[in-house]
Every structure is written in C-alpha cells, then in structure tokens.
Amino acid sequence: MAISLLPVEGIPEIRDGDDLGQLIAERAELAAGDVLVVTQKVVSKAEGRVVPIDADDPTSHKAVVAEESVRILRRRGELLMTETRHGFVCANAGVDASNVPGEETVLMLPLDPDASARALRERLGELTGVRPGVVISDSFGRAWRVGQCDVAIGAAGIEPIEDWRGRTDAYGRPLHATQIAIADQLAAVADLARAKDARQPVVIVSGAQRHITEEHGPGAAALLRSRAEDLFR
Amino acid sequence: MAISLLPVEGIPEIRDGDDLGQLIAERAELAAGDVLVVTQKVVSKAEGRVVPIDADDPTSHKAVVAEESVRILRRRGELLMTETRHGFVCANAGVDASNVPGEETVLMLPLDPDASARALRERLGELTGVRPGVVISDSFGRAWRVGQCDVAIGAAGIEPIEDWRGRTDAYGRPLHATQIAIADQLAAVADLARAKDARQPVVIVSGAQRHITEEHGPGAAALLRSRAEDLFR
Numbered sequence: 526m527a528i529s530l531l532p533v534e535g536i537p538e539i540r541d542g543d544d545l546g547q548l549i550a551e552r553a554e555l556a557a558g559d560v561l562v563v564t565q566k567v568v569s570k571a572e573g574r575v576v577p578i579d580a581d582d583p584t585s586h587k588a589v590v591a592e593e594s595v596r597i598l599r600r601r602g603e604l605l606m607t608e609t610r611h612g613f614v615c616a617n618a619g620v621d622a623s624n625v626p627g628e629e630t631v632l633m634l635p636l637d638p639d640a641s642a643r644a645l646r647e648r649l650g651e652l653t654g655v656r657p658g659v660v661i662s663d664s665f666g667r668a669w670r671v672g673q674c675d676v677a678i679g680a681a682g683i684e685p686i687e688d689w690r691g692r693t694d695a696y697g698r699p700l701h702a703t704q705i706a707i708a709d710q711l712a713a714v715a716d717l718a719r720a721k722d723a724r725q726p727v728v729i730v731s732g733a734q735r736h737i738t739e740e741h742g743p744g745a746a747a748l749l750r751s752r753a754e755d756l757f758r
Numbered sequence: 759m760a761i762s763l764l765p766v767e768g769i770p771e772i773r774d775g776d777d778l779g780q781l782i783a784e785r786a787e788l789a790a791g792d793v794l795v796v797t798q799k800v801v802s803k804a805e806g807r808v809v810p811i812d813a814d815d816p817t818s819h820k821a822v823v824a825e826e827s828v829r830i831l832r833r834r835g836e837l838l839m840t841e842t843r844h845g846f847v848c849a850n851a852g853v854d855a856s857n858v859p860g861e862e863t864v865l866m867l868p869l870d871p872d873a874s875a876r877a878l879r880e881r882l883g884e885l886t887g888v889r890p891g892v893v894i895s896d897s898f899g900r901a902w903r904v905g906q907c908d909v910a911i912g913a914a915g916i917e918p919i920e921d922w923r924g925r926t927d928a929y930g931r932p933l934h935a936t937q938i939a940i941a942d943q944l945a946a947v948a949d950l951a952r953a954k955d956a957r958q959p960v961v962i963v964s965g966a967q968r969h970i971t972e973e974h975g976p977g978a979a980a981l982l983r984s985r986a987e988d989l990f991r
Contacts, residue, residue: 527762527763527764527951528762528763528947528950528951529760529761529762529763530760530761530762530965531760598989599989599990601989606989606990613902614901614902664938667900667901667939667983668847668900668901668902668983668988668989668990668991669846669847669901669982669983669988669990669991670909670939670942670981670982670983671919671937671939671980671981671982671983672919672937672938672939672940672942672981673936673937673938673939674907674938674939674942674943674946675943676903686904686905703906704904704905704906705897705905705906705907705949706900706903706904706905706906706907707905707950709903709905709907709946710907710908710946710947710949710950711950713907713942713943713946713947714761714943714946714947714950716938716943717761717940717943717944717947717966718760718761718965720968732763732951733950735953747904748903748904748905749902749903749904750900750901750902750903750904755901755902756831756832756834756839756901757832757839757901757902757990758901758902
C-alpha cells in the first residue's frame with residue numbers, strides 16, 4: 526500500500542479563538558481516507574491554552590508545569606519527567622515556551638486532546654464534506670532512547686491501535702508485534718514531512734485508509750498504559 | 759516536502775546466506791535520496807541468526823533470551839524486559855519465534871545491526887549505482903504507552919538524529935523538541951505502509967533526502983541512551 530505525506534502550506538500564526546478547521550479547509554484538498562496530523566501547538570493556541578509568565582521570575586514557568594502535572598516521576602536539573610492530568614508521561618507536563626512574538630507566555634497541552642480531535646474532524650466534515658481521520662501530535666522523549674519522536678496525544682476517526690493478538694503470520698505462527706500503535710506511527714510519519722522551523726503544523730497522510738474508522742473511536746487515550754500495567758513508572 | 763512510501767513486492771522467504779541486497783535490487787527501483795527500511799527479521803535470517811529450539815522444552819526459548827541479554831530490567835509473567843548485548847531495551851532480547859515452516863527455531867537480532875545496514879547499503883550501491891539510506895527496523899514496546907512502534911536498530915547513510923539544539927523557531931525562540939529521532943521515525947513510517955501479514959519486509963521511503971548522508975554515519979547506536987543518562991532503567 527503506497528502512502529504519501531504532504532504538508533499544508535500557508536497556515537498563519539494561530540491565536541486564541543481561531544477556527545482551525547476553517548484555516549485548514551481553505552488550504553487543503555481533503556480526500557476520503559486521508560488522515561490529518563496537526564501539531565499540539567496550533568490546537569492549544571486556538572483553544573487559548575496560553576498563560577502569561579513573568580520572564581524575570583524563573584519559578585513562573587515552573588508553577589505552570591506543577592499545575593499541569595499530577596505527579597513528578599523523575600527530576601534532573603531543569604528537566605522534570607511528569608505525568609500530566611491526561612496520563613501522558615512527558616517532560617515538563619508538555620508545557621512549552623510559546624512562540625508568539627513579544628509576549629512572555631507558555632503553552633499548555635489541550636485540556637482534552639481527544640475532544641479537540643473530534644471537534645476538528647466534525648468541523649472539517651461540515652466545511653469540506655470529508656471527515657478525515659485526525660491525529661494531534663506532540664514530540665515526546667522516550668525512556669531508553671535518545672531524541673524525541675512525535676506521538677499522538679489526541680485522535681478521532683482512526684484506529685489508534687491495530688490489534689493482532691490471536692492472529693498469525695503467513696506461516697500460521699503467532700505474531701511477535703501484536704498491538705501496533707498506529708496513531709503514534711501516524712504522528713511520527715507526519716513529523717518527517719516537515720522541518721521544525723517551517724511553520725507546517727498540518728500534514729495530510731494519504732493511503733492509510735485501512736486505519737480510518739467511521740466512528741470517532743477511543744482516541745489517543747487508548748494508548749495510555751495504566752499505572753498498574755506500567756513496569757517503568 | 760512531500761514524502762512517499764512504497765513496499766517492495768515479491769521478496770521471497772529469506773534463508774541463511776541469501777544475498778539480501780540482490781533480492782532487493784532485482785525488485786526495487788531505487789533513486790538517489792531514497793531510504794530503504796528493512797525489517798530485522800529478514801536481515802537476521804540472511805545472517806543465519808537462527809537457532810533450533812526444543813519445542814517440548816519451554817526453557818529452550820528462554821535460554822536463548824538469557825544468552826542475548828546482558829541484563830534483565832523487569833519481569834512480568836512470560837515477559838522479560840531486557841537490555842541486549844547492543845544496549846537495546848526491549849522485550850525478550852528481541853528473540854522471536856521464527857516463521858520458517860516446519861522448523862522449531864528462534865530468530866535473534868543481528869550481532870551488529872549498524873554493520874548490517876552498512877553492508878546492505880554498499881551492496882545495493884554496487885548493484886544499482888544508488889547507495890540509499892538504510893534503516894533496519896524492529897517493533898519495540900514503550901515504557902508508558904500501549905502498543906509497539908517500529909524503531910531503528912541499525913542505520914547507515916542517514917542522519918539518525920536531527921539536532922536542533924541551539925537553533926530557534928520562526929520567532930527566534932529556542933525549540934522545544936531539540937533532538938529528533940529521525941531513524942526511529944523512518945522505521946515507524948515504513949511500518950505504516952505494510953500489513954503485518956503481507957510479507958513486505960522492505961519499504962522504500964522517498965522524499966526524505968534531507969536526512970541522507972554521504973558517509974555511513976554513526977548508525978542507530980547513536981539512539982541508545984546510556985545507562986548513566988537514563989532516568990528509567
């Protein structure tokens with residue numbers, strides 16, 4: 526199955542209250558079976574998840590991180606590995622300096638990224654007649670490997686996990702990899718298609734229609750390993 | 759930048775000693791700037807990393823896992839989270855039931871997957887005149903998230919990590935995600951393009967030429983977080 530990736534060009538700087546669906550619909554040719562991967566930053570900005578901080582007070586940023594965390598798992602220097610209100614394990618609760626010029630602000634993760642994905646999917650459906658799969662992505666570090674990979678923090682209209690448990694390979698043997706984190710792989714894919722400094726927050730993935738679902742589905746919440754099942758928290 | 763993915767069709771069952779480069783070169787149209795993502799299974803098979811086990815003795819498989827591990831990090835039921843001789847943290851040292859019909863065997867990871875990637879790259883260069891980037895992928899679980907994602911266990915001719923440390927975004931602010939695990943994202947991308955039961959061990963990624971390098975480079979070893987820097991081992 527051939528897959529292709531195309532960044533959406535010309536998305537402007539996003540501000541609180543912007544209609545992200547409309548800004549995308551005006552610039553993208555959506556086809557049935559497409560998946561739209563959108564970075565967390567633009568979703569958070571459109572949802573007003575921005576707070577001013579005091580640039581002269583280094584505790585100001587940290588207070589926001591603490592507010593967004595339910596638990597601090599590890600600490601090293603400036604890095605806090607936290608569990609967020611959603612259950613994500615990531616650096617500094619996903620709180621990031623926001624790149625709005627001239628303002629000292631930080632950007633928080635959306636309150637409910639799966640709800641954000643569902644809303645964006647519905648809005649695109651209204652405007653274009655196509656309800657694409659939607660993934661909201663963010664760059665997370667990993668426990669044992671250097672560097673960040675984009676993962677899905679929100680999803681709608683896609684199968685977040687492809688479940689091969691109980692299924693067999695071409696020779697009838699049980700498969701080694703049994704639950705494939707499709708939503709995370711879609712997020713990682715999209716990140717490859719853009720340069721970090723290129724202002725391309727939206728990438729269209731075509732050819733992944735076998736992972737598309739009619740219903741919104743369980744979202745990226747399905748990818749959260751519970752504390753009880755987690756051997757490394 | 760548009761990226762596209764195409765599985766190579768018709769790769770036969772691989773056996774010890776097979777010339778994987780030739781089998782790929784006969785079936786793929788390679789262009790400059792392409793990255794070839796190859797699953798660990800076919801590389802291990804071609805390298806004879808298969809050992810017979812006694813199907814009636816459940817300790818037989820486990821003995822191979824122990825042999826391939828330098829350390830057992832966690833244990834739950836049948837699952838061992840291990841550190842392999844290479845430094846990978848993964849389930850059961852990456853040892854897997856092999857899908858050769860009629861034989862009770864297990865497949866181990868290549869002894870030196872970066873060397874395997876370099877050799878394959880050179881061989882493809884000889885045969886086709888194009889030295890593609892090469893990534894050898896395997897499906898690994900993650901600490902805090904459900905499901906597996908493909909990651910790079912070997913690489914040659916690509917930049918495994920895109921380093922944005924010290925660089926800034928469109929507004930001159932320091933970037934949040936500073937080291938992008940490109941090799942892992944390439945592995946994840948390729949996995950999306952195939953079905954697990956479709957015998958498509960090789961996927962060509964086109965359009966990622968900005969990550970291609972002339973030299974073989976540091977390989978996937980660059981993605982191994984050292985124990986000293988790992989907060990979760």
